[in-house]
Amino acid sequence: MPKTTAIDVLNLVKRYTTYERIGFFRKRKKVIEALKGISFKVMEGEVFGLLGPNGAGKTTTVKIISTLLLPDEGTAKVLGYDVVEEANEVRKLIGVSLSVEKGFFWKLTGRENLKYFGMLYGLDGELLRKRIDELIKMLGLDELNAADKLYEEYSLGMKARLSLARALLTDPPVLILDEPTLGLDPPSARSLRELLVELAHDNNKTVLITTHNMFEAEIICDKVAIIDKGVILAVDTVEGLKKRVAKDVALEISFVMPAKAHMSSLLDMLKNALKCPCNISHNENVYRLRLVINVNSVDEITSMALKILHEMKCKVRRVDVKEPTLEDVFIKLTGRRGFK
Amino acid sequence: MRMRMLSVLKSGVLLDIYFFKNNRSTLISLMLWPYLMLGMLLGFGLIFGSTSAFKENIGMDVNPITYFVSSTVVIMACLGLLWDVAGSVLELRWIGALPYVILAPYRISLTLILSYVPRYLLISVIYLLEFTPLIILVEGLADGILKLGVIFTALTLGMLPMIGFAGLLAVLFIMMEEESNVLSWLNPLIMLFSGAFYPAYLLPHWAQTISRILPSTYTIEMARLAALMGSPSMARITFLMGLLIGFAVLYNILAYSLMGAGERRAMQRGAI
Numbered sequence: 001m002p003k004t005t006a007i008d009v010l011n012l013v014k015r016y017t018t019y020e021r022i023g024f025f026r027k028r029k030k031v032i033e034a035l036k037g038i039s040f041k042v043m044e045g046e047v048f049g050l051l052g053p054n055g056a057g058k059t060t061t062v063k064i065i066s067t068l069l070l071p072d073e074g075t076a077k078v079l080g081y082d083v084v085e086e087a088n089e090v091r092k093l094i095g096v097s098l099s100v101e102k103g104f105f106w107k108l109t110g111r112e113n114l115k116y117f118g119m120l121y122g123l124d125g126e127l128l129r130k131r132i133d134e135l136i137k138m139l140g141l142d143e144l145n146a147a148d149k150l151y152e153e154y155s156l157g158m159k160a161r162l163s164l165a166r167a168l169l170t171d172p173p174v175l176i177l178d179e180p181t182l183g184l185d186p187p188s189a190r191s192l193r194e195l196l197v198e199l200a201h202d203n204n205k206t207v208l209i210t211t212h213n214m215f216e217a218e219i220i221c222d223k224v225a226i227i228d229k230g231v232i233l234a235v236d237t238v239e240g241l242k243k244r245v246a247k248d249v250a251l252e253i254s255f256v257m258p259a260k261a262h263m264s265s266l267l268d269m270l271k272n273a274l275k276c277p278c279n280i281s282h283n284e285n286v287y288r289l290r291l292v293i294n295v296n297s298v299d300e301i302t303s304m305a306l307k308i309l310h311e312m313k314c315k316v317r318r319v320d321v322k323e324p325t326l327e328d329v330f331i332k333l334t335g336r337r338g339f340k
Numbered sequence: 341m342r343m344r345m346l347s348v349l350k351s352g353v354l355l356d357i358y359f360f361k362n363n364r365s366t367l368i369s370l371m372l373w374p375y376l377m378l379g380m381l382l383g384f385g386l387i388f389g390s391t392s393a394f395k396e397n398i399g400m401d402v403n404p405i406t407y408f409v410s411s412t413v414v415i416m417a418c419l420g421l422l423w424d425v426a427g428s429v430l431e432l433r434w435i436g437a438l439p440y441v442i443l444a445p446y447r448i449s450l451t452l453i454l455s456y457v458p459r460y461l462l463i464s465v466i467y468l469l470e471f472t473p474l475i476i477l478v479e480g481l482a483d484g485i486l487k488l489g490v491i492f493t494a495l496t497l498g499m500l501p502m503i504g505f506a507g508l509l510a511v512l513f514i515m516m517e518e519e520s521n522v523l524s525w526l527n528p529l530i531m532l533f534s535g536a537f538y539p540a541y542l543l544p545h546w547a548q549t550i551s552r553i554l555p556s557t558y559t560i561e562m563a564r565l566a567a568l569m570g571s572p573s574m575a576r577i578t579f580l581m582g583l584l585i586g587f588a589v590l591y592n593i594l595a596y597s598l599m600g601a602g603e604r605r606a607m608q609r610g611a612i
Contacts, residue, residue: 016610067437070607091445102436105355112358119351119443120455122344150362166440238438 498559
């Protein structure tokens with residue numbers, strides 16, 4: 001059966017007016033264009049990722065779709081309802097989590113918070129009680145009696161689970177989650193990701209998440225939109241995006257730098273000589289140079305890179321040629337290094 | 341629609357019950373506060389004057405305890421409504437819960453107002469119950485109950501026009517760029533202009549003009565008349581009840597139309 005469109009975003013534009021203080025009483029008006037006409041569609045039962053660095057426009061997009069912000073131009077629809085004209089209808093169809101670390105009453109327990117929000121969203125009585133019990137169990141909040149602890153005693157992982165529980169209270173067909181795993185420890189993040197995939201694939205819920213975590217987008221999203229500076233650079237499946245760099249490979253060189261060497265000068269030398277985007281990350285004193293290059297130029301570029309590293313007195317530990325990742329797609333599309 | 345409004349009201353009741361259950365010290369301080377206020381007023385009064393001087397100054401033969409109890413209860417409950425509805429916006433923003441309250445499928449201002457009206461009523465009843473023994477002791481059983489009844493009527497009717505006012509303030513707070521706490525300077529001004537502790541007719545003319553357009557002025561006057569409770573006062577009380585209902589209609593219609601524009605502006609600016 002063909003899937004229907006759950007979220008339809010067309011030419012969204014959003015400008016923020018801010019005022020820069022230039023004196024004690026004087027302010028200068030500044031207009032920031034957060035979204036520059038973005039469009040994308042999310043199908044029912046899909047996990048859709050909005051992937052981009054901080055300030056890319058991800059949160060602005062989800063706030064508009066969640067009816068919390070009015071766009072300046074363009075339209076957004078959730079299951080056919082316009083987010084501006086039919087905001088109340090949209091609110092009945094969505095579950096939202098904008099921040100995992102706050103958004104609840106500190107002096108109430110997790111269960112009491114859920115009861116309050118459930119009632120506010122129109123649930124009541126036995127139905128609400130059962131739903132809360134169900135969610136507490138589903139999200140593992142029953143472990144260590146977390147549900148009956150005050151919210152102020154919650155760990156970040158528990159807060160994230162409670163935030164998702166609230167989003168699921170009314171059993172909405174569409175979930176909108178802004179950075180749902182931000183700051184979580186790896187086990188908590190992993191279980192939350194598994195749950196999101198389960199909700200989408202087994203319960204036919206549409207999940208729109210924003211993330212700046214490439215790995216997360218790659219493992220849970222059916223489709224990804226890469227957004228940067230208010231513009232969507234590409235929308236496709238993870239595989240589809242990777243095909244854009246199908247003729248490329250990722251060359252990875254691990255090395256140790258001498259104590260007196262400067263990272264910035266090394267990076268400049270590499271960029272000038274290799275003429276391709278370079279990404280250097282490090283884990284303690286081992287650095288990792290990652291280059292996305294054409295498969296035919298692997299030998300030439302490898303020898304050039306090794307020569308430069310040798311000149312800088314770096315000790316090369318390992319050289320790998322790998323399949324490109326989503327991060328490489330991002331580097332290719334934006335022309336600059338990734339963000340995670 | 342009625343069911344939905346009821347559910348918002350119920351959520352407000354639930355929030356208060358949970359809040360007071362988990363914060364017993366807040367409940368105790370809430371109960372102590374009106375007595376401290378009353379004690380301070382009477383204390384100052386007795387230091388600088390006497391009961392007879394007080395009666396002479398305000399031109400009424402009234403027991404200062406009943407007089408200040410009614411003023412204290414009414415003004416604290418009235419301002420409590422402003423604090424609870426408008427101040428709640430600041431609190432919700434600080435704890436990050438504002439977007440989730442707004443995501444309830446109703447109008448923003450309606451959600452904010454309805455979920456905090458129960459707190460107003462609850463606090464009003466707590467204050468009244470607290471002062472009940474004192475009023476009965478001073479006025480006697482029959483008179484005391486009657487006066488408490490009038491004070492409660494004043495509180496309930498006085499709340500109605502304040503709702504629109506509080507809703508407007510709530511939307512204003514959502515729109516505001518800098519989260520300065522306007523309430524902390526607005527509340528004392530309202531207390532002053534409403535004639536909370538000294539009758540409004542003792543204020544300068546320009547202040548009396550402001551006083552006349554504030555619904556809390558009439559709520560306070562009504563509660564204060566409860567301290568006299570002679571037959572002329574009953575006629576005045578009936579008049580004031582009508583006036584408060586009129587104000588409620590006027591202020592709420594005005595507020596309703598302005599709130600819509602305010603909500604839109606707030607959502608345009610990304611203030612939520």
